[in-house]
Amino acid sequence: MIRNKTLLLLVVCVIAFIALFSRMQPRASVSSEFISGQDKEEMLSYAYSVLDGYFNRPSDNNSEIPKFIDYDHLFITFLNNNSVRCSMGAGVQPMSPARLKNNIEHATTRCIKDDRFGGVTKEEEIDDTVIVFSFLVNKTPISGGLSALTREIELGVHGVEIVNGGRNAFFKESVAISKNYDHTKMFERLCRKAELGEDCINDPQTIVYRYDTYTFMGDRAGKITDLYRYNTQIAAEDINQEYLNDRIKLSVGWFKNNVNPQTGLLEYMYYPSDDRYSTDNNHVRQIATAWSVAKLRNYFSDRSLDGIVNSSLDHYLQFLKCEREGKRTSYCFAEIDGSAKLAYNAFLIFLLLESPDYPNSQMLLAQIARGIVSQQQEDGSYNTYFNSTQNSGQDYYPGEAVFALMKLYQKTENKNYLESVQKAFPYYRNYWRENKNTAFIPWHSQAYRILYEETKDPEVADFIFEMNDWIVQNHQTLQSPYGDLIGGMPRGQERNSTSSYMEGLTSAHVVAQLAGDKNRVRKYGDAIKRGIRFILLTQYTPENSFYVPNQDRAVGGFRSSLANNSQRIDFVQHAVFALLDALETGVFSN
Numbered sequence: 001m002i003r004n005k006t007l008l009l010l011v012v013c014v015i016a017f018i019a020l021f022s023r024m025q026p027r028a029s030v031s032s033e034f035i036s037g038q039d040k041e042e043m044l045s046y047a048y049s050v051l052d053g054y055f056n057r058p059s060d061n062n063s064e065i066p067k068f069i070d071y072d073h074l075f076i077t078f079l080n081n082n083s084v085r086c087s088m089g090a091g092v093q094p095m096s097p098a099r100l101k102n103n104i105e106h107a108t109t110r111c112i113k114d115d116r117f118g119g120v121t122k123e124e125e126i127d128d129t130v131i132v133f134s135f136l137v138n139k140t141p142i143s144g145g146l147s148a149l150t151r152e153i154e155l156g157v158h159g160v161e162i163v164n165g166g167r168n169a170f171f172k173e174s175v176a177i178s179k180n181y182d183h184t185k186m187f188e189r190l191c192r193k194a195e196l197g198e199d200c201i202n203d204p205q206t207i208v209y210r211y212d213t214y215t216f217m218g219d220r221a222g223k224i225t226d227l228y229r230y231n232t233q234i235a236a237e238d239i240n241q242e243y244l245n246d247r248i249k250l251s252v253g254w255f256k257n258n259v260n261p262q263t264g265l266l267e268y269m270y271y272p273s274d275d276r277y278s279t280d281n282n283h284v285r286q287i288a289t290a291w292s293v294a295k296l297r298n299y300f301s302d303r304s305l306d307g308i309v310n311s312s313l314d315h316y317l318q319f320l321k322c323e324r325e326g327k328r329t330s331y332c333f334a335e336i337d338g339s340a341k342l343a344y345n346a347f348l349i350f351l352l353l354e355s356p357d358y359p360n361s362q363m364l365l366a367q368i369a370r371g372i373v374s375q376q377q378e379d380g381s382y383n384t385y386f387n388s389t390q391n392s393g394q395d396y397y398p399g400e401a402v403f404a405l406m407k408l409y410q411k412t413e414n415k416n417y418l419e420s421v422q423k424a425f426p427y428y429r430n431y432w433r434e435n436k437n438t439a440f441i442p443w444h445s446q447a448y449r450i451l452y453e454e455t456k457d458p459e460v461a462d463f464i465f466e467m468n469d470w471i472v473q474n475h476q477t478l479q480s481p482y483g484d485l486i487g488g489m490p491r492g493q494e495r496n497s498t499s500s501y502m503e504g505l506t507s508a509h510v511v512a513q514l515a516g517d518k519n520r521v522r523k524y525g526d527a528i529k530r531g532i533r534f535i536l537l538t539q540y541t542p543e544n545s546f547y548v549p550n551q552d553r554a555v556g557g558f559r560s561s562l563a564n565n566s567q568r569i570d571f572v573q574h575a576v577f578a579l580l581d582a583l584e585t586g587v588f589s590n
Contacts, residue, residue: 044218050108055123065101072139076107077132082546086114136211150183155563156229159211169194173213174230178547180273232544254556264311269568272554287347289569292576294354331370333386340386346400372401380427399443406450441467442504449507468508472527487530495561499574502531506581525587
């Protein structure tokens with residue numbers, strides 16, 4: 001009896017040692033080599049055979065399922081009509097030789113019965129069902145409070161598990177993306193899922209595990225697409241002039257689908273995960289975005305955008321106030337909600353320049369431009385508010401103003417506008433050198449590009465290069481463990497503002513070409529390619545919006561970041577201009 005117990009204990013110890021030793025071995029990295037293309041095809045084929053078999057359909061699947069892949073958990077999701085229909089995990093069975101096959105069968109069968117996404121899967125759906133495989137690998141304990149977890153867990157890249165006593169809960173990497181959770185909200189919801197208190201992450205008994213993930217999807221035709229951060233990826237070689245043009249055209253649809261029917265103006269901010277709009281608004285961004293819509297209307301000769309453009313002009317021109325000298329109007333400015341920002345004048349100029357058929361557009365342009373010039377001081381600077389001592393917005397409003405004046409000078413050749421910008425140039429060059437920041441650079445780069453084209457002043461080119469060398473060197477992500485962040489700006493907080501910086505960089509690229517500076521042409525061209533790729537990864541397309549409840553509203557719009565899918569009008573405005581500028585530079589035509 002004792003001998004039998006000893007033998008049993010020995011066997012248990014050996015099994016435990018084998019399991020522990022297996023866990024100690026180097027884990028397969030999450031890369032394109034983690035699962036071979038053939039293995040993906042075989043797993044996909046087997047999942048379809050399980051799906052067909054459930055509905056008693058014949059299957060000719062003879063695939064050999066890989067005997068073992070070193071993973072911790074497998075989840076399977078069905079997509080139909082580009083929408084999620086189910087998502088389920090499988091039993092673990094870590095020591096089973098047929099583990100992978102059994103897990104695929106288990107997860108697929110459970111998914112068919114999942115009724116959380118509009119009812120269980122129906123037979124008439126299965127011919128068009130796309131299957132998503134999500135593997136969680138490299139289970140790693142993460143210690144520390146929320147700040148440590150935020151550093152160690154990348155939203156949309158890592159899966160997460162919490163364990164406390166006899167309770168545990170998982171989130172795939174996709175949950176944070178599809179639900180638009182930040183770290184705080186993600187852990188609150190995970191704690192709730194585990195039936196623990198929402199703050200269970202602060203319980204010293206709670207153990208947090210991080211998982212690397214590998215996710216791909218495939219259809220019945222055998223087309224397989226890898227997903228990273230629950231997003232379809234873009235290779236640099238895939239981007240060309242036609243590709244950019246198609247992506248810009250997607251944005252036209254976004255603008256059309258996000259108009260407030262009561263006002264005719266664009267909805268300010270949209271939250272795709274919740275399918276709702278914000279009640280906030282920003283008048284500068286509304287006028288600026290209407291300018292981008294007018295630009296798209298003219299670029300694509302799409303008169304269906306007239307409504308947005310004209311509604312915006314009708315609405316904001318009613319706020320014009322004009323100063324008079326005798327019987328003559330001296331200048332005009334817009335005052336909205338008691339505030340008269342210099343930026344209003346700048347963006348009304350941009351919008352009117354793209355709307356030459358709007359009634360009295362030429363007269364309005366002259367009056368609004370004189371308003372900007374009236375704000376210039378003896379030292380060359382501009383007051384940023386009319387009839388006010390307030391002078392904030394120095395990093396934005398003057399740059400927008402000088403860009404507007406130069407655009408208007410291109411059209412009218414009115415030297416008053418050129419001379420005003422020339423007078424401003426030394427002041428703002430000194431200002432930036434003493435107050436280096438990223439926000440200043442895009443608007444001034446675009447303004448001084450035109451100034452250089454008109455004057456060939458080498459000091460102007462040198463300052464454009466000085467600013468853009470600095471921003472590329474210090475603020476563009478050139479290396480990252482998360483490959484989709486490369487090209488984003490600012491470094492460490494890669495987000496929608498990358499589009500603004502690309503607008504400045506494309507102007508610097510043009511000036512480098514004009515100046516014959518081949519090194520900078522190459523350097524800026526490379527930076528633009530990286531940045532544009534990042535921007536494109538933030539755009540919702542028909543291929544990557546499958547988890548969004550209202551794709552009509554989301555597709556074509558650009559997200560706040562790769563991990564935050566909120567869409568604001570100026571995110572789309574700046575992205576559209578960045579892509580249009582990239583087309584103009586021709587960096588993707590080589």
